[in-house]
Amino acid sequence: MMTKKRKIKVAVIDMNNGVPNLGMRGILAILKQYQEEKGLDLSTAVFDLRKKNEVPDTSYDIYISSGGPGSPFEGEGLEWENNFFQLLDDLDDFNCKDKGGKKYVFLICHSFQMACRKYGLGKITQRKSTAFGIFPISMTEEGSQDPVFKGLPNPFYAVDSRDWQVISGDEDDFENNSSAVAAIEKYRPHVDLERCIMSIHFSKEVMGTQFHPEADPTGMKMYLLQEDKKKVIIQEHGEDKYLDMLRSLDDPNRISLTQKLILPNFLDEAIQQLTEV
Template sequence: MNTNHKHFHIAILDMYSGVDNEGMRCIKKIITAFGEQEAIPVTYTIFDVRQKLEVPGMEFDAYISTGGPGNPSPVGEAWERKFFNFLDQLLHFNQNRRNRTKKHLFLICHSFQMACIHWQLAAVSKRRKTSFGTFPVHKTLAGRKDPLLNALEDPFYIVDSRDFQVTQPNQQVFESMGAKLLCLEKIRPHVPLERAVMAIRFSNEIVGTQFHPEADAEGMLRYFLREDKKTSIIANYGEAKYSDMIRHLNDPEKIVRTEAVIISSFLKNAYLKTAVPPVDAQLAQTL
């Protein structure tokens, strides 16, 4: 990809509230690898949303908002208002026809749930039990056509870690917003419950996943092979679940593939759309 090496500025919205996590390391790794692979200068700036009330302005090219702990339903805290204002600001910026170069946003897990609540796209509720591990997810018809997912199999495998779920998509809001449901959680014929929404394209520039596409299979494997983590997972979820996770993390066609494709595809698309004037965007796709 050659677009005269325009500098690519990325904002990372840190939603972890100071809690130890693997996600931030993985996101930084993917961004760095993307810049090296595409031979373009990439920089990122981290905004501590929940602890320092920091949110970026519209001066960045792309935005990644992380997962995080806790209940995604707002309770009126200042950081929530700032985050929701950021979402609306970016959406309105892109809707303004005078802004020819749009802003691209990727929402992960907790951020994804909060966006669904704020834009009233679906219900968000607490699960009966935590979803934790590696699972297959199934594309919808829109998901099979979406450039973010078309390099992945159907179903493809993801890393999931959540106590809450997005269900009951509001079709009227989806249509008015131009949003598309991209994939659903694994099929469970023996469970009489609605399958959770696992990814939504909110607009041409805004997309989000319930799962963790940043999850680093190699790093997670090291983490879960630690004796303390192995003991904890087996105690909470059983030995069969632990064995499945280790097997999926070792399989290059499962978590490794998902990690390599989704966020990198988002970044590449965002870079092409911001580095090349809109009139030339179609030509850029052939580069």
């Protein structure tokens, strides 16, 4: 399936606003490993959209937009956000035209929340407390049939780190946008709060996740073992949460599996379609 030598161009959009993070490292590492394993002619370009207002054009085949800190509303009216939304419009327009090819987009955390705002899907609210940890995530019926989640158990585990959430998905809004919820927050019978949306297929070519499928177990463990980070996490979330995260990082059936499957599955689907054109 992957032997045809078609050059694949990937644009990675950095939404971290200059804040050091593990997410970009994880995305780039997955792309590098994927390229080597598949023997592809794959090139990657990084665009610092939020900090430097760098925006890719529509010449790329695949776009991966990262998570980032802060509110998904803080860019309202700013040039960088307008450019991001215009890019999504341009890619949607391209995909609606019969040009013999498509553009594929994966949106993570902050980018996912912004896309929900743009497309009018769900309600974006600030959480009562920060979600931080490795949690089970449940696929919907649609998600269980989604090839991007192929090979994962239901529920599966992923890194969740956010102060905001997308809730209250209106079925009519999703149907009108040809979108579908693919995953939702873990079931918490002791908490009287709505389960938030964790993944949406905005279209056949555009997908987003609230969680971090790029999270690298090795990098996260190095991060958690830093004394200053350990102290802050225990102060804010408790020692039990800290120790549970360390145990989860060592479990091959938790985020290691999620990292190995979700983005590579997405790339498989996109590149298969691109090479068949």
